[in-house]
Amino acid sequence: MKKSSARIRKWTAIVMAGCLLALALAGCAKEGGKSGADMAQKGGDPPDKKIFTMLIDSNPTFPYKKDWPIWKWIEEKTGVSLRVQLPSGKLADTLNLVIASNNLPDLMFMTDRRTANKYGQQGALANILDYTDDMPNFKKWMEKYPEMVRQALSADGKLFMFPNEGFGETNRMIWMYREDVFAKHGLKPPATFDELYEAAKQLKTLYPDSYPFSFRFGEELGIFVNLAENFETGGDIYYHFGSKEWEYGPIQDNYKKLVEAMHRMYKDGLIPPDWLSIQTKQWQDIVSTNKAFITVDYISRIDFFNIPLRKDDPSFNLAFMEPPAGWAGAKQFNPYLHTLETGLTVASTSSHITDVMKYMDFFYSEEARVIASWGKEGETFTTEGGTRKFKADFADAVDLRSKTGIATNGAYTWIDYDSQLALASEDLQKAYEQARKFDAKLQPKPAFNEQETEVLALTGEAVKKHRSENIAKFILGTRPLSDWDQYVKEAENLGLQKLLDIYKQAYARAAELQLK
Amino acid sequence: MSLLRDDHERRICEIRHIRVRSDKNLLRKLNQTKYLWLLFLPCLLYYVVFKYAPMFGIVISFKDYNLFKGIQESAWVGxxxxxxxxxxxxxxxxxxxxxxxxxxxxxxxxxxxxxxxxxxxxxxxxxxxxxxxxxxxxxxxxxxxxxxxxxxxxxxxxxxxxxxxxxxxxxxxxxxxxxxxxxxxxxxxxxxxxxxxxxxxxxxxxxxxxxxxxxxxxxxxxxxxxxxxxxxxxxxxxxxxxxxxxxxxxxxxxxxxxxxxxxxxxxxxxxxxxxxxxxxxxxxxxxxxxxxxxxxxxxxxxxxxxxxxxxxxxxxxxxxxxx
Missing domain, CATH: 1.10.3720.10 (MetI-like)
Known part of the structure; x- marks a missing residue:
């Protein structure tokens, strides 16, 4: 599960509800956009001037601009100028519309691999692997990052979405604690969950209206993806690297220990009583008003809280915390969540697929990596003694993106993350350094075929609902933990084995796929 | 017996007569109210285009709907x-x-x-x-x-x-x-x-x-x-x-x-x-x-x-x- 936007997704997904009707209408709706084919022109000057159409999602924090210098730099190198279409409303709806109306832009941005694989298998997208002979840079890149390519393959071994590397770091999630508050009371950052309980308990006595351990991903138990790692289990179905088997975390004994620990904290008021429904805004409020001292969230939250709050309280210091072990001696890991599943796809209906592929090939060159991460030498950055430095015009990463278009949708695949770090505060840079020591292994994500997807949708949804509902009850205490064995049986009766078999089968199939 | 049949036929004639008359009536009424119909037209169109036409979309519930191929080409699954x-x-x-x-x-x-x-x-x-x-x-x-x-x-x-x-x-x-x-x-x-x-x-x-x-x-x-x-x-x-x-x-x-x-x-x-x-x-x-x-x-x-x-x-x- 991608938690990066669990909350946002829930709120925005509402709009998707209208989708059914929109789809029914899709048959008659025709988008006015012209396909790139009509506009492609051949010029004599190298590199050839070409125009492609591209559908991308625009981020409200740094909305798409046509005159961003990044597009100019890309055009200088490739000769390609892009006619960008932005979704009218939600990207997912617009994708449905363009695909249903068979009027596809050459390049389409998609926010997850499953969508790309679905449309790819339905025939709407070109298989990138069929064109690698025209893509020397990408070929080399595939040898360098075989895992990144493997993760992106569809069930039948095709590649529909351009893989990326480097930018996933933004999705890194860590434990954080209020270093200043802990120091003030002579507390030690907890190394195990027992110590976490003790520390939280002490803080609760010192600050009676606080909820020392607060987090905002309670909804659908998203937070358990992080916490399960501390107890050497998984938040859902996961691959156990030791036994080389697919296993279901929420019925394991280790997971039960986690539930017990959370129940104890809930009972003593150490986590917010409404942890299941708490909203991002509420969570931000309690963190910034000395009502929460330990949290789990995206690493960038360090700057998000520290920079503005230090204006009033210079000692405010939210800092990296080592992930507490479930029990003394358990492994200390954060789950490997810092990957990015978004990317561009190429329409199978495009009349110049090869040209588009050649264009995308550019993004896998060292030269493009520098442009995509740093911009243009002299204009945005300078090189001093072998290290690149941004010019002083950019306050932070968001400022860089909104001024230049660097690292915005459709403008990168391969990123040198040092460029983003160069704009981060020292605290954040330090946190990155520490966080990297606690990475769990990247979970494999096998792609499923249509039949498997259907079983996963129905049985998987039943199992997931049963898990969320009951784990929530165990923690709230409305179902006694003595019912655990009964709960495990219920989950098994819902068809858990069927799901595990599908994962196993898909994983074995993915392992057999050979990269060309 | 014959009397009964006569009666029956007469009734049929009456019914036919009424029907012809009512057809004429309808046309005349339509003609009389044509401006009202004209006013009603946009509303009718709205319902046909946005409410009735999309109803055919329910056919996808009997098909394995493939967005790219379209409703026509998707396979039937009953x-x-x-x-x-x-x-x-x-x-x-x-x-x-x-x-x-x-x-x-x-x-x-x-x-x-x-x-x-x-x-x-x-x-x-x-x-x-x-x-x-x-x-x-x-x-x-x-x-x-x-x-x-x-x-x-x-x-x-x-x-x-x-x-x-x-x-x-x-x-x-x-x-x-x-x-x-x-x-x-x-x-x-x-x-x-x-x-x-x-x-x-x-x-x-x-x-x-x-x-x-x-x-x-x-x-x-x-x-x-x-x-x-x-x-x-x-x-x-x-x-x-x-x-x-x-x-x-x-x-x-x-x-x-x-x-x-x-x-x-x-x-x-x-x-x-x-x-x-x-x-x-x-x-x-x-x-x-x-x-x-x-x-x-x-x-x-x-x-x-x-x-x-x-x-x-x-x-x-x-x-x-x-x-």
Missing amino acids: WKYYRMFFENPDFMKLMRNTLLLGVYNLAFGFPAPIVLAVLLNEVKHSFFKRFVQTVSYLPHFISNVVVASMVVMFLSPTGGILHELLKWFGAANANVMMEPEWFRTVYVASEIWQHAGWETIIYLAALTTIDPVLYEAADMDGAGRFRKLWHVTLPGIRPTIIILLILNIGKVLEIGFEKVFLLYNPATYETADIIGTYVYRVGLVQGNYSYATAIDLFMGIISLIFVIAANTISRRVGNTSIW
């Missing part, structure tokens, strides 16, 4: 998706939750605007009346997303206003959003808050049509305020109430999915998970449009049965009906 829905282990629970939430919403939500309208009708101070009306309309224009967000925040035990209020009344530590027993109350209450004011409009309009003579006559007979309310006001708006009730019965299952979706969480699934939210989780999130359409069509048919039943009962019992 009743597969309907079977999938009925065989789902949660089917009964989902139906029960949907029905109960809908019935509660109707039972408490339907009378609310009537009570409010009657109360407003009794207010003599016209400025105060208009002020209350305007204020009570407002929540109707707030989007569900915002309302749900407000509900969650107000009821939050970590600093919610309503929670403080409940505590003050002695309901210590009510963790309302986490308790399945509370979900329906919260949902129905927020629906009433949001829509009761707006829905009074139609009743207030109906109230103005009551002949003042009736009130004067009641006064003459010595009726007090409650007598007048009971014998004049309520019977006066009875047809409106019944027609709206029939329409609302048809909507019992059409619970606004988004609000439930925004208000529920795993702890309240037990009472809050309805068909709409289930469709969202398996249909839209997983991109299974055929399945979602199948469920939607099934629900549509049940709603249709509800409306027809309610209408029939009302026609038999009270002589008021939509058709």
Whole structure:
């Protein structure tokens, strides 16, 4: 599960509800956009001037601009100028519309691999692997990052979405604690969950209206993806690297220990009583008003809280915390969540697929990596003694993106993350350094075929609902933990084995796929 | 015998004659009312283009819908998706939750605007009346997303206003959003808050049509305020109430999915998970449009049965009906 936007997704997904009707209408709706084919022109000057159409999602924090210098730099190198279409409303709806109306832009941005694989298998997208002979840079890149390519393959071994590397770091999630508050009371950052309980308990006595351990991903138990790692289990179905088997975390004994620990904290008021429904805004409020001292969230939250709050309280210091072990001696890991599943796809209906592929090939060159991460030498950055430095015009990463278009949708695949770090505060840079020591292994994500997807949708949804509902009850205490064995049986009766078999089968199939 | 046949033939002739005459009548009537028809045309077109034409989309519930290939080219799968829905282990629970939430919403939500309208009708101070009306309309224009967000925040035990209020009344530590027993109350209450004011409009309009003579006559007979309310006001708006009730019965299952979706969480699934939210989780999130359409069509048919039943009962019992 991608938690990066669990909350946002829930709120925005509402709009998707209208989708059914929109789809029914899709048959008659025709988008006015012209396909790139009509506009492609051949010029004599190298590199050839070409125009492609591209559908991308625009981020409200740094909305798409046509005159961003990044597009100019890309055009200088490739000769390609892009006619960008932005979704009218939600990207997912617009994708449905363009695909249903068979009027596809050459390049389409998609926010997850499953969508790309679905449309790819339905025939709407070109298989990138069929064109690698025209893509020397990408070929080399595939040898360098075989895992990144493997993760992106569809069930039948095709590649529909351009893989990326480097930018996933933004999705890194860590434990954080209020270093200043802990120091003030002579507390030690907890190394195990027992110590976490003790520390939280002490803080609760010192600050009676606080909820020392607060987090905002309670909804659908998203937070358990992080916490399960501390107890050497998984938040859902996961691959156990030791036994080389697919296993279901929420019925394991280790997971039960986690539930017990959370129940104890809930009972003593150490986590917010409404942890299941708490909203991002509420969570931000309690963190910034000395009502929460330990949290789990995206690493960038360090700057998000520290920079503005230090204006009033210079000692405010939210800092990296080592992930507490479930029990003394358990492994200390954060789950490997810092990957990015978004990317561009190429329409199978495009009349110049090869040209588009050649264009995308550019993004896998060292030269493009520098442009995509740093911009243009002299204009945005300078090189001093072998290290690149941004010019002083950019306050932070968001400022860089909104001024230049660097690292915005459709403008990168391969990123040198040092460029983003160069704009981060020292605290954040330090946190990155520490966080990297606690990475769990990247979970494999096998792609499923249509039949498997259907079983996963129905049985998987039943199992997931049963898990969320009951784990929530165990923690709230409305179902006694003595019912655990009964709960495990219920989950098994819902068809858990069927799901595990599908994962196993898909994983074995993915392992057999050979990269060309 | 022959007499009988003659009679029979004569009758047939009469019927034919009438039919010819009525055909002519129809044409003449059409001609007479052509401008009215012209005025009606945009409305008709709207319904044909946006309501009837898309209905053909339900065919995807019998097909394995492939977005790229289109409806035509997708393969037929028969009743597969309907079977999938009925065989789902949660089917009964989902139906029960949907029905109960809908019935509660109707039972408490339907009378609310009537009570409010009657109360407003009794207010003599016209400025105060208009002020209350305007204020009570407002929540109707707030989007569900915002309302749900407000509900969650107000009821939050970590600093919610309503929670403080409940505590003050002695309901210590009510963790309302986490308790399945509370979900329906919260949902129905927020629906009433949001829509009761707006829905009074139609009743207030109906109230103005009551002949003042009736009130004067009641006064003459010595009726007090409650007598007048009971014998004049309520019977006066009875047809409106019944027609709206029939329409609302048809909507019992059409619970606004988004609000439930925004208000529920795993702890309240037990009472809050309805068909709409289930469709969202398996249909839209997983991109299974055929399945979602199948469920939607099934629900549509049940709603249709509800409306027809309610209408029939009302026609038999009270002589008021939509058709």
